Amino acid sequence: MADHGAKAALYDALAESAKALANGRRAELVDVLAQGERSVEELADEIDQTVANTSQHLQRLLRSGLVESRREGTRIYYSLSSPVVGDLWRTMRRAAQEHVAGLEQLAADYLGDRSTLRTITRDDLRTRLRDGDVVVLDVRPEAEYAAGHIRGAISIPIAHLKSRLGDIPDGADVVAYCRGPYCIYADEAVRVLKKKGFPAARLEDGFPEWAEARLPVTRP
Amino acid sequence: MADHGAKAALYDALAESAKALANGRRAELVDVLAQGERSVEELADEIDQTVANTSQHLQRLLRSGLVESRREGTRIYYSLSSPVVGDLWRTMRRAAQEHVAGLEQLAADYLGDRSTLRTITRDDLRTRLRDGDVVVLDVRPEAEYAAGHIRGAISIPIAHLKSRLGDIPDGADVVAYCRGPYCIYADEAVRVLKKKGFPAARLEDGFPEWAEARLPVTRP
DNA sequence: GTTTCATTCAAGAGATCCATTGACTAGCGG
DNA sequence: CCGCTAGTCAATGGATCTCTTGAATGAAAC
Structure with a gap:
């Protein structure tokens, strides 16, 4: 992600949307947000993480543009920026289903x-x-x-x-x-x-x- | 990715397919491989990287299951494991197009x-x-x-x-x-x-x- | 067997990522 | 103003990622 040519910079940017989802906790967040908007605390609860950590992950998703936030009084609600994000998550899941080794076992365990x-x-x-x-x-x-x-x-x-x-x-x-x-x-x-x-x-x-x-x- | 519950482990595994694409160089590789199989050296040339580095990235893609390899004499050819991988790459690109800030400028630059x-x-x-x-x-x-x-x-x-x-x-x-x-x-x-x-x-x-x-x- | 070519492996430095902790801020109710 | 609640920020240490370098493999050519 340095000064290595315009092509490299372009593909780095394209890879940003993958980086945003390249973490189990953020994947969980997107999975929940695909059902509708949620506050930070609710989300933290869903993914069994501290509010601070959840907030950091949400900031990262925000920076990538995949999610949006709005304030309502003392609460902040996050939601997916567009249906494309849901598509991305589901396509990713399908790819993992077909190709990631050991996934079936992990699914069975859970x-x-x-x-x-x-x-x-x-x-x-x-x-x-x-x-x-x-x-x-x-x-x-x-x-x-x-x-x-x-x-x-x-x-x-x-x-x-x-x-x-x-x-x-x-x-x-x-x-x-x-x-x-x-x-x-x-x-x-x-x-x-x-x-x-x-x-x-x-x-x-x-x-x-x-x-x-x-x-x-x-x-x- | 530690011992943090079955659900976390499952979502970590689902995120693996995103991790595989969460790098500009690997994104370039998948983009080229979407056109058909290629040898390591050809790929290294396409993405302007050393053969060693390209090989490492290919190993990573291999581990994620998104690509396959076959040996032919002294050469090793890599290819996408299935059309789903192409879908994933294009969906990712579409998400980046819609949501990643500054992408348009980078595209114009290149x-x-x-x-x-x-x-x-x-x-x-x-x-x-x-x-x-x-x-x-x-x-x-x-x-x-x-x-x-x-x-x-x-x-x-x-x-x-x-x-x-x-x-x-x-x-x-x-x-x-x-x-x-x-x-x-x-x-x-x-x-x-x-x-x-x-x-x-x-x-x-x-x-x-x-x-x-x-x-x-x-x-x- | 030796050489050659394509690829992988191994080790290391520098960057980035991630969970944790504790301090900080923004809005609200009194 | 004070205190409360919901989130964010900043700093830390340990893990992971990425590129570089140089050596090691494996298959073919000589």
């Missing part, structure tokens, strides 16, 4: 055994939504549901699922979804629902992927 | 003034190709043309353009293309052709983007 959970694809869900024979359950935090969700989905954040099972029509066929393929909320929801006798399945990935595929959504 | 060059879009070129009223000129090195090119294009590497102007039908409407939006070859070609009286234009980007858009190509 997510546990998914083999006993029924998984359905976006296309499946779309046709079943059209036929109307399914209850779609958004188990993300309320704010994320509010910022946008699959059209027709109902919101029961995973934390309240057990106490709000009554909200789900008896014996309904439930499809749960959350933030994306590496989010555990939907898995947990399916486990809970199965135990309670619902024929539940999880959507293969989350809301951002549904939206990217231009499938029907509801936005504020 | 590419010079493009405002006097006529540029046409992929869609334009496709319709004009169908109508058959245009000569498409691939000015990349011969090997890259051989590895795949726009259907119907003729090959005159930029280095030989001046001495092979006779290969172009007199007064033909020429569209030149090369590796991508940050490649200077097509710009140079258009400047040369204009000086010689051809009504020349450059394609807005290069062969990989044409192929990604599933437009007609010829492959070996």
